[in-house]
Amino acid sequence: MQLYNTLTRRKEEFVPREPGQVAMYVCGPTTYNYIHLGNARPLVFFDTVRRYFEYRGYRVLYVQNFTDIDDKIINRAREEKADALLLAQKYVAEYFKDADALNVRRADIHPRVSGHLPEITAMIAALLEKGAAYVVDGDVYFHIASFPAYGRLSGRSLDEMQAGARVEVDPRKKHPMDFALWKAAKPGEPAWDSPWGKGRPGWHIECSAMAVKYLGHNFDIHGGGFDLIFPHHENEIAQAEAATGRPFARYWMHNGFITVNQEKMSKSLGNFFLVREILEKFPPPVVRFFLLSTHYRSPLDFDDEKLAAAGRGLERIKTSIRLLAEAMGRGSGSEKPPAAGDDFPATLEKYRQDFIAAMDDDFNTALAIGIFFELAREVNTYLQDGSKGGGLRQDDLAKAMSLFFDFNRVLGLFPVDVTAGRIRLEEPAGDDDKLTAGLIALLLEVRGQARARKDWAAADRIRDGLKELGIILEDTPQGVRWKRQQG
Numbered sequence: 358m359q360l361y362n363t364l365t366r367r368k369e370e371f372v373p374r375e376p377g378q379v380a381m382y383v384c385g386p387t388t389y390n391y392i393h394l395g396n397a398r399p400l401v402f403f404d405t406v407r408r409y410f411e412y413r414g415y416r417v418l419y420v421q422n423f424t425d426i427d428d429k430i431i432n433r434a435r436e437e438k439a440d441a442l443l444l445a446q447k448y449v450a451e452y453f454k455d456a457d458a459l460n461v462r463r464a465d466i467h468p469r470v471s472g473h474l475p476e477i478t479a480m481i482a483a484l485l486e487k488g489a490a491y492v493v494d495g496d497v498y499f500h501i502a503s504f505p506a507y508g509r510l511s512g513r514s515l516d517e518m519q520a521g522a523r524v525e526v527d528p529r530k531k532h533p534m535d536f537a538l539w540k541a542a543k544p545g546e547p548a549w550d551s552p553w554g555k556g557r558p559g560w561h562i563e564c565s566a567m568a569v570k571y572l573g574h575n576f577d578i579h580g581g582g583f584d585l586i587f588p589h590h591e592n593e594i595a596q597a598e599a600a601t602g603r604p605f606a607r608y609w610m611h612n613g614f615i616t617v618n619q620e621k622m623s624k625s626l627g628n629f630f631l632v633r634e635i636l637e638k639f640p641p642p643v644v645r646f647f648l649l650s651t652h653y654r655s656p657l658d659f660d661d662e663k664l665a666a667a668g669r670g671l672e673r674i675k676t677s678i679r680l681l682a683e684a685m686g687r688g689s690g691s692e693k694p695p696a697a698g699d700d701f702p703a704t705l706e707k708y709r710q711d712f713i714a715a716m717d718d719d720f721n722t723a724l725a726i727g728i729f730f731e732l733a734r735e736v737n738t739y740l741q742d743g744s745k746g747g748g749l750r751q752d753d754l755a756k757a758m759s760l761f762f763d764f765n766r767v768l769g770l771f772p773v774d775v776t777a778g779r780i781r782l783e784e785p786a787g788d789d790d791k792l793t794a795g796l797i798a799l800l801l802e803v804r805g806q807a808r809a810r811k812d813w814a815a816a817d818r819i820r821d822g823l824k825e826l827g828i829i830l831e832d833t834p835q836g837v838r839w840k841r842q843q844g
Contacts, residue, residue: 363609384581387424388448393629421464489599495541495554511587561592579606649722677733
């Protein structure tokens, strides 16, 4: 398995710290607003990475934090005249609603800054003891000159970083790029006790302290968006390694930006789209499919048409799974011995190996999805041409469905019924959905009666009327099927 390591700027063979186990830390959201699509990309991608490691037999310990103490939260709470921690708690709950909708599994541990002040202050104390930090008027700063490897992750020198950064001028700092580990309390802001007086932690120290607490030293993978390479992840390395004297993380993975007209999507630019707003227009599997349809290190440009195209593509996979499920349900597979030259099981195994090769090559979900499409097309061909390969037997059908299940288990496009080993293509129906399904079933019955008496005009009127309402009918040898129109 090869992955691209931002730290070395090349693909490397993945060798875990402990055989058969993977320890992952991924930076989560700052909880002052609903998440936008740019926030969702790393959540979906690293969820897929975790799923693939598990598919390959690894035991994964996955940690994803919540930043619930931060300037942005404090400012938002001030605007809303709310308690900052209660505001953060509200948006943690809202995050889970969006993540659950996108089929993002909960991390094994979701630590929050507010619950880890002892670990944070202990790491700051260690940095002070080792001369890597200093106190000024109740503030504590990391002294970057004490860490010669600073800049290793971003690949830039201090002069380059200073020239390209908006550094707050503070004559109290020993170097303009020194950054805050602890901020002295200001009137009206939440504050906690520390050896240096009341205050709160800086942004970067939280992840260093929490990652070391839960994953130990030299853990396997640290992930996040490309925008976190500098300064956040650069500072994490400096803090953790200066405090402990030991390596922090082995592999660093960063996903590319989501762009709108080739410009990065962000709250600060005002060109962001909230996940829940997008989910009002497109089903969650379509959004997840869209986020995985491009290699994670490449930028992904957003617009409604691209999501609509993703929906049409996903529908082709859903149709193949439905056809296969129907064939299995009818018991229509042949029970005869394999015919000479029957290569269907070998074909399935080739697709499995191709899928593994794609994911082993730096988690190439775009190529893996392409293989998913090829599998769907191949299965359709066999189902529609009973003479090919001597016909499909029941065990062939079961093997094909198992492969669909495995591919989906990695990509997480559809919810699954693990007990039954079955992919759920539709969400559980609510009352409105049940009413819709019942009315459509009634119309299909009326249409069937019209066709039986050769009243083609009436049958076509029902079909065309449903199409105007976004319901597509498909007449097959096994009967009529309906689906909602995508895009």
